[in-house]
Amino acid sequence: MAKIFIYPATSLILSDMVTRFGHTPLGSAIAIRERVQTPGLESAPLQITPEEPKKGLHWAAVEVPSGVRGRMALYGPMVEECDAAIIINNADLAFGCMGCARTNELLKFLIRQKDMPRLELEYPRTEDEGTQFVAAIKRFLVDLGGKK
Amino acid sequence: MTDYNPANVGTVTRYVVVESYNVTPSDVAIRAYEVAKSVMIKENCFGLVIMGAEVDVDRVIAEVRMMDPAHIFVKDRGFPPGDARRCRASLGGARPGFHGIEFEMGILPYISHALEELDTRDAATVPAPVQTLSAHRLDVYTLKKMIDAQEP
Numbered sequence: 001m002a003k004i005f006i007y008p009a010t011s012l013i014l015s016d017m018v019t020r021f022g023h024t025p026l027g028s029a030i031a032i033r034e035r036v037q038t039p040g041l042e043s044a045p046l047q048i049t050p051e052e053p054k055k056g057l058h059w060a061a062v063e064v065p066s067g068v069r070g071r072m073a074l075y076g077p078m079v080e081e082c083d084a085a086i087i088i089n090n091a092d093l094a095f096g097c098m099g100c101a102r103t104n105e106l107l108k109f110l111i112r113q114k115d116m117p118r119l120e121l122e123y124p125r126t127e128d129e130g131t132q133f134v135a136a137i138k139r140f141l142v143d144l145g146g147k148k
Numbered sequence: 149m150t151d152y153n154p155a156n157v158g159t160v161t162r163y164v165v166v167e168s169y170n171v172t173p174s175d176v177a178i179r180a181y182e183v184a185k186s187v188m189i190k191e192n193c194f195g196l197v198i199m200g201a202e203v204d205v206d207r208v209i210a211e212v213r214m215m216d217p218a219h220i221f222v223k224d225r226g227f228p229p230g231d232a233r234r235c236r237a238s239l240g241g242a243r244p245g246f247h248g249i250e251f252e253m254g255i256l257p258y259i260s261h262a263l264e265e266l267d268t269r270d271a272a273t274v275p276a277p278v279q280t281l282s283a284h285r286l287d288v289y290t291l292k293k294m295i296d297a298q299e300p
């Protein structure tokens with residue numbers, strides 16, 4: 001069972017596909033759950049404390065805005081931990097503020113830099129594209145040792 | 149700053165999203181309650197939120213998935229069900245994150261169709277998806293042509 005980083009990190013479809021074909025998805029919920037369940041200082045709503053931008057320095061330089069570094073403190077460890085990644089390009093779902101946009105760019109850059117299997121797709125717009133989309137994910141995950 | 153003492157430590161929370169024309173979220177909820185030993189289940193408009201020990205949650209999900217495997221989808225959630233920091237009852241408006249699910253629910257029928265098709269067809273025989281990334285973006289040469297074509 002491999003750990004697959006999914007992008008968009010909140011994607012229901014990718015999270016489901018990865019679980020369905022026998023692997024573990026790594027997405028936002030895992031990192032948020034870890035913070036929500038860890039005792040410390042109250043920092044609602046996401047329990048992101050001033051410590052996170054400091055941790056983010058591991059992946060982004062000090063002149064990079066703290067919003068990007070704080071987000072990288074969530075995603076960075078998962079990118080390092082993952083064995084493979086699936087990216088959906090041009091996802092409207094990943095749209096957000098400038099902090100999200102820059103984090104997304106850095107995230108995709110880090111995934112592409114890492115020497116690991118990677119699948120890049122776009123959301124399907126027809127049934128035929130849907131079949132190609134799911135078949136591509138299935139082939140990718142089965143090649144990584146997943147369920148057939 | 150005040151101390152933060154989390155509740156439900158060691159549990160996992162998962163969404164079960166139902167996009168089916170045979171099974172409704174309430175059917176899935178009834179089935180989930182039947183096998184719900186030691187998990188918390190919350191029913192909502194698009195499916196369920198299930199919280200508990202990972203083994204128990206996975207067991208309940210495996211049971212409800214059998215009702216309509218190609219039309220029931222699952223994803224992780226960071227917060228427990230009804231958490232005041234996320235629940236729309238205390239915030240008003242849609243819960244942050246609902247819009248993502250709402251967007252993907254428009255695509256789920258294609259995914260369900262594909263899952264049903266791939267039950268009877270080998271994935272290796274399906275051609276790779278066409279990458280249309282370049283088609284969406286204006287390349288620099290076209291932009292230069294457009295700039296040059298401008299009337300002074």
